[in-house]
Amino acid sequence: MATRAWAYHAFIMGLFLGQPTLSRGEPSEVEGLKTPDSPVLSLLGTSSPSIQRPATPKAVAVLLANSLAHSDGRLPEDFGLEVAPYWLTPRKDLTFSDYYQAGFIQTVEQSFAVSLVTSSPLPDSVLSIMPGGVLAGAGIRFALLRGRPANLSQDKDSLAKVLKLIQEEVQKPGGPDSAAIHQYTQTAGEIAERLGTPRREGWNSDLGMAVTYRIPGGGVDSSELYKIGIWPSLSYVTPNLEAIAMARYLYDALVDSSHALDAGLRLVGKYRGAALSLEAMLRMAGGGKWNLGDASRLVGLFEYQVAKGSYLSIGLGQDFKGADPRRLIAMAGLSIGFGADPILVGK
């Protein structure tokens, strides 16, 4: 068994080690262009401030007041706040069906979140030019389109059955059986998680934007623009096909006011035990003008389930031009036992 697992791991290692290293943390796969959960943290390049997510207007006010009270008239350091304004007050009339059948405006409202972050200590890239001070940023993220969750009816029916069992237990004359309640609650939680984080079929689109400033003296009057980032994405998902287009635009005021645009397209088709993906990426960057050069990547990956737990995988393509002159990506592998999950089949 260990040999089989090793064979699959060796193949997967080859898949990744065979690629030239990219500089400056640029994404090497389309997935890396995904709209980040927190655009401002992604732009700051740090995860140091803990983001607080107050759920009521009062909690927002208390958090802001406390942070300002302890900052001695300066910008608070290591402050992180994310607020989804729509959810600050109870939505008494918003049923589960209303939530999942939201129109365009409602989808934007329901998903809109704004973040405010300050960061200190500074990342290494900033320390060389600004030994002290604070980085501050603001970001927003929202969905423009949301597809219909797959398996919605089945999961809803399953959850309703479990919740009815809880109802019956709660009503038992002698009181509920704690073991049964525990089991039902766990089961309900598992189904709820599936319902709450579904694969959404149809059109999906997200947009994230953030801007960050360098504040050398810690006072807002000395602020200088640091970075701007924009992450749009659009996808169309069916049970057997996924088409995803993503992009990331970055403006960096520290590096000669440079622009960088990464755009990617991924197509994944699945039929029974076979899956094929095609992934293309294009990178444009420049100080004042766009420079295409050899900044493109095209990779195809085929997977076939030979038998239960056994997969044949073939990858072929051309990588970005990097420090390593070898751009060809060519791989083949066979997993015939327990090992890592396949990349495409079964997901």
Added chain:
Amino acid sequence: MAELEYAKKIRGAIAAEDGEHISLTITIGDGQFGVIKVMVEDALIASAQEKLHVSLGNASGLRSKKINVLSVVSDVNPITNRTVVTWVLTSDTANKSFSQSHIVKSDWGVVVYEAEFKVT
């Protein structure tokens, strides 16, 4: 691991003349999912998912009886752990609304809401 939680029990009443018709609407809000059961004393009158509107009959037939509503709500909304249930008692001449909110301690938790109403 999530444990079953209980929201604070709601008690309320609506004043109505004998001939007035009484109905009850229950809504599970905040985009959450749940089941609802309405009983007069121990007799089941109606049950549903998400939202329920039920006609309870004339006020004269409901006096001295308890209208019990048992809702079990699951946190399925990935954006908020808050759950909210609203009960609206309606007579021919008035509405009375009651609302209760509960934030579950962990993601995907389950909370029981109990409500007891009377017609006076």
